[in-house]
Amino acid sequence: MPVPLFDTQTPLAPLRDELRAAIERVVDGGRFILGPEVEAFEREFATYLDVDHAVGVANGTEAITIALRALGVGPGDEVIVPSFTFYASAEAIPPTGATPVFCDVDPETFMVTPETVRAAMTPKTKVAIVVHLFGNLAPVEEVEALGIPVLEDAAQAAGARAADGRRAGTLGSAATFSFYPTKNLGAFGDGGAITTPYPDVAERVRTLRFHGSRDKVTYEEVGYNSRLDELQAAILRVQLPHLDGWCDGRRAGARAYEGAGLGELVGLPVPTPGSSPAWHLYVIRDDDAAHLETALRAAGVECRGYYRTPVHRQAAMAPYAPQHDLRGTDEAARTHLAVPIYPTFSEAQATEVVRAVKAAG
Numbered sequence: 001m002p003v004p005l006f007d008t009q010t011p012l013a014p015l016r017d018e019l020r021a022a023i024e025r026v027v028d029g030g031r032f033i034l035g036p037e038v039e040a041f042e043r044e045f046a047t048y049l050d051v052d053h054a055v056g057v058a059n060g061t062e063a064i065t066i067a068l069r070a071l072g073v074g075p076g077d078e079v080i081v082p083s084f085t086f087y088a089s090a091e092a093i094p095p096t097g098a099t100p101v102f103c104d105v106d107p108e109t110f111m112v113t114p115e116t117v118r119a120a121m122t123p124k125t126k127v128a129i130v131v132h133l134f135g136n137l138a139p140v141e142e143v144e145a146l147g148i149p150v151l152e153d154a155a156q157a158a159g160a161r162a163a164d165g166r167r168a169g170t171l172g173s174a175a176t177f178s179f180y181p182t183k184n185l186g187a188f189g190d191g192g193a194i195t196t197p198y199p200d201v202a203e204r205v206r207t208l209r210f211h212g213s214r215d216k217v218t219y220e221e222v223g224y225n226s227r228l229d230e231l232q233a234a235i236l237r238v239q240l241p242h243l244d245g246w247c248d249g250r251r252a253g254a255r256a257y258e259g260a261g262l263g264e265l266v267g268l269p270v271p272t273p274g275s276s277p278a279w280h281l282y283v284i285r286d287d288d289a290a291h292l293e294t295a296l297r298a299a300g301v302e303c304r305g306y307y308r309t310p311v312h313r314q315a316a317m318a319p320y321a322p323q324h325d326l327r328g329t330d331e332a333a334r335t336h337l338a339v340p341i342y343p344t345f346s347e348a349q350a351t352e353v354v355r356a357v358k359a360a361g
């Protein structure tokens with residue numbers, strides 16, 4: 001049996017009626033932009049995370065741009081960002097007028113460390129973006145201890161908890177989420193959110209997402225048309241109560257891989273000590289990941305090297321590429337390989353993947 005990389009349909013099957021009813025409720029109400037569903041979702045998402053403010057926006061990329069601006073980032077500033085991440089983490093910086101400064105990652109955890117961030121700091125550093133990549137927990141407090149505000153890119157970490165029980169998205173000065181359909185909490189289209197403990201940051205985010213206006217008549221600063229829409233909010237409200245259960249399923253999948261002996265064949269993901277990662281992707285390490293990728297595909301196991309070319313080596317980022325090599329980043333880019341994981345991933349599937357990895361030699 002082929003094993004897919006992810007499965008977004010099976011977990012939603014039991015919710016079909018509830019989802020249909022939510023969509024009908026919006027159609028019947030006739031409000032499609034910034035109405036009761038978005039308000040309710042913002043409240044429910046903030047309660048779920050245990051953070052004071054959540055604001056819905058159009059997607060996880062604009063969430064980063066808007067959050068940076070709300071944290072005071074502008075022309076002349078520098079924003080530190082890891083190069084081993086989805087491209088959008090860095091792409092979102094230049095629209096603020098600031099310059100991205102790429103930092104390295106630990107090639108075992110795929111996370112920034114206080115050391116890699118410190119190496120990228122200059123007197124112009126305004127904010128550091130840390131990415132909870134693959135649903136693991138990045139060291140937010142250790143980076144903030146360097147004296148710079150942290151924006152958490154939590155696009156892949158909805159449902160992840162740190163060792164002390166606090167959730168990803170509540171640890172820094174602000175955080176951003178993506179509700180792209182394959183993310184752990186996925187809309188039926190694009191969507192995103194910004195969270196923050198600070199009322200002034202939340203207020204500026206609300207203004208920026210609506211053209212830089214509070215009252216829809218006066219325009220204080222150049223903003224964006226970047227809203228989560230009512231249909232997506234209604235759909236997300238149906239799913240949110242199931243997010244923790246889905247993440248439990250992903251963690252059970254990770255345990256199934258361990259139990260089936262995957263760790264004897266390749267490097268397993270390294271969870272932050274004491275944390276409960278959300279395992280958006282289950283990413284193993286192998287010295288010959290390209291060969292393993294080909295062999296697994298041939299055996300019917302879907303897998304993917306997501307970030308083979310790190311962001312700082314992409315053509316669009318050439319103006320911001322560092323003069324020195326980012327050695328941990330290059331190693332992670334070469335060795336990483338995402339193998340199947342999803343909420344309903346079974347022990348039998350884990351066994352099948354492990355068998356294919358073994359056969360690949």
Ligand SMILES: *Cc1c(COP(=O)(O)O)cnc(C)c1O
Nearest residue numbers: 059060061086088089155178180
């Ligand atoms: C998905 C993702 C984004 C962008 O989110 P969109 O909703 O697709 O714009 C940003 N950062 C990371 C790490 C992501 O995985």
